[in-house]
Amino acid sequence: MWDVAILTPLVQGELSIVDLLPDSITQINSDESVTLVFRENLLSYNFAEENISIPDTIVETFVSLDSLQLSDRTISQSITLGEVAIALGFPVGTFIILSNGSETPIDPITGLSSGEQEIDATSFFEAATLEEGFLDIEVVNGFPIPLTDINLQIRNASDDAIIVDEFVAYIAPGETFLSTTDLAGLTVDGNLIAEIADFSSPGSSGMDVLIDTSDALVITMTAYDMSLFEATAIFPAQNLVNNQSNILYDMGGPEFTEMTIKSGEIIMYIVNTIQDSIHIEYNIPGAVDPFGNSISIIMVVPPAPPDGSVIIDETFPLEGYNVDLRGQSGVQYNTFYNEFIARIDSTGEVVTISKEDSIQVIYGLQNIVPQELKGYFGQTDISESDTIGNLGLFDKIAEGSINLEDGTVNLVIANGVGIEGDVVIKKLTAWNSRTGQKVDLSAPDYINVPVPVQRAYDNPFTIGYTNFALTPANSNILDLIEVFPDRLIYELDLEVNPDGNNYNYQDFLNAESRIDLFLDLEIPLEFVANSLTLVDEYDSGLNAIENKQDIKEGTFTLFIDNGFPFEAGIKLDFLNMIDEVLASVDLAAPPIVAGELNADCRVTVPAYSERSVYISPELMQEILDADKVRITAIFDTQSAAGCNEAVKVYSDYALHFQLSADFEYTINLGN
């Protein structure tokens, strides 16, 4: 470990005005003078987002079982003479069977019974509790003898509950008896038992009658007009919901005929408590994707579990869909046609459905943001006022003043929307928030004067430009610039379509449609600067130096060849992360000498200056501990006799600087 004395140049460089200012804002003129050209987008107004809101079109439907029906059904049951004979037994029954095919008189018969006949009514339902419904009983006497005192009972096989109990006094051979039973409030099984108990016949009254044991007493039951409290049955296919309608947007003035959707979705929220699949179909025939396919959503809601429900909550994105807003008729506006169907599709499966079961459906379009719109955008008055901050052009100027010789500001409205309008600039104020200075624009040709705004055109898309040229001749624009504004305050009115639907529904906006307000600044760099103070900060990088303690005291010398007609004083402040000043190096006094203007009022020979500063060991360590360095440069223009007080800046002006150091350093090999 030992000390060495180092004498070396450290850094050097040459800064011209082209180096100091970005190429994008400098314009070199033919005489090599420099003009500052600067564009700031003061306002970017999204007409669609600010003025057009597409309402949600949500439809809610609730369907319960009380609107469900079972189809009418008919079943028949036959009791043959042979079956009756068998039930009669010997001797009468045996006689009838033995007489089959012959003509013979039949004696009066009493105490006949059909026995219990099972009726399979499961084609109606497995079981049902009916709120309403009727059962027609038709009894056809196919026997060759009359029947009397017929007591017909139909009851559930499961619990013997009587469904039908009819007494018929007499039915002649070949005649029909008809009765109707009200089923309201009854619980009916699909498996029934029919029984004609204890009926009689007066016989053939001594007349020969043809005995045919296949002759039958036919009972036909027809159930109809059934509505249910609950049923276990095979339900027929049927629509639960069938909405076909035009949806009308209330836009409050604009009349749109076509919309391309930037974002948004169809929502489908379904709650199903029915133990059967629900088939959903939703169509918007007038909404097509870029490939020409219309919206058609088909989905199946699964059956609900017993005493439970199934919820379907889905969204279907609509990005890129183009929607015809002229409705089903094609001559409306703000309207689209849609169809929603929810149905049970008969599957042949037996399911249980109660009156308490239901299906709740919520569907529609929501959060629709248009990307493109066509139609008539209506008449709208828009007032905008705001303060625009962060104007970057002058943000490094801390204090001091300049007097400009010339400058032009163009306020440009770039209208990307296919609408006409009139704009009125009510107020424009330049504001330096650091100093508090505010200057209002005074421009009689523009302030509070309606100016037509050019509309955009489609196919091809062409932006309409409207320009407000503010010059020293028609305004106090230089006063606004010379306060070094970092903010602008504006108030303006825009009247949309002041002459109504002039373009016959051809107003439009598309994805690129914005209304931008640009500030185009052109300032020839010819000015008087009085203590113009520029401040900037950089990461010092010094904190990353290893073994900083090995760098000791030293003398640092700055050699400068100044080709600018400005005096300059430089001060370096070394800061920590929280902007506390750790150390300062002041080279401001005496200032760096300005380049002298020659007879042509140009600097051709740079002026040489040399400034040295001694850095003590303590100060050195504070500098090396700094995270940031803040450079403050103070400029004063220096004119010459025969030249304007305002000096002009040329592109070949440059400041060459070099920093050398004579310092002690401890070499530490790390033993």
Added chain:
Amino acid sequence: MRTYLLNVLLLMTIAASAQQTPAFTPPVSVHKYYNPAYLHLFDQAEIQLYTFADFYSGSNSLPAGFVQTLLFGSFIDDARKDKASEQLKTDNTAGFDLNSGVWFSTYLGDSNTYRLHLGVEYQNHRGLAYTPHLFELAFYGNAGLADQTADISNSSYDGAVWMSYRTALSRLYPTSKGLFSAAIGASFLQGLSGENLEIERGLIYTAPDGSYLDLDYQFTFNTSDTKVVRLGNTKGIGTAGDLFLSWESPGKRWFSNFAFTDFGVISWNKTPLQYQGDSSSRFEGIDITDVLTAGSDAAIGNEELLMEYVQLDSNTNAFTTVLPMRLEWNTTYYIPEKMISLSAGVHHRLQTEYSPLFYLRAGKALPASGTHLSVVGSVGGYGSYGLGLDIHQRIGPYIRLNAGSSSLLGFIAPDQFFTEAVYLAISIGFNP
């Protein structure tokens, strides 16, 4: 660590003592290294273990005290720098070697004719040739050379650290003219660090006000890489061969040794870097125009700037280091009647700044204690001349201790003398 090692070695040179079998074992060298032929001649145990460490540094112009301060981290004040500066010559050299190792050897077969030797050694070598201006730049800085041109041409530096995984086979040749022993060895080399700088032309002019430096240079710098040196980080590989011959006269009055070791190279091929420059330029500081105009987000690496302004070419070509080969011959005459030995020898390390080191040794055996004490005088090597001691102690028939130094002057009067050396070796035999 290095301080500790040196202290141990130094203490060993003055602390060894014992009282065992009187027998004369001639000293082998002024530097300690493993000589299979010598051991085959004088160690008869079936299994022999041997360990050693040897440190040597010297310069033809830098006092030992200056080197010690440089190596071990104390602050070098101006007085010490001034004293060293007074000693500078037109051509200055300095060198440093630190070697250590552990060996195992055993007979092959039932006879004692052949013996197999296996060893692992750590070797560290540094060599430097420099001009007075380079010394001044390095230790005073360039401020004192303002408005002057510093000439550092023909300066060089080479350094290497490597492990040698060694094997050797030795054989005895009993003849009427005495007992000969010969050994050949081969080594696999694991390169841990290698650097080489050759400055063919180096002129640096410093402007009086420091506003510029004029550089005129032609140099090549090779480095294995800049990462830390550790055993698990192999940066190069190589091989080496050795040859040893020893002889003992029939009357045991004459003894002679010849050694040619480390005949090999290391190829640094894993992560090599080569910088070359052959140019002249004026350095007026790093141009930070771009940095300033790009704003605070701009960043540029120091290495990139250096490359840009010194106009260095760099590549990743592998490079080769020729090992500092050791060449030694010595002869000892022993007068048993007076228990006195006289030795003469020459030791050299080729491919280094080492000059052939000629030495004379006079020793006295102390039979009662099994001790043999020697005084050594030498001239050459990395420095100029040296004066040292050697203590050789037998403990029983199978244990030998040897500690010594070819030059103690650098320890005794570090500001007046230029070399310092110390070594220690222990040999232990077993007959299982």
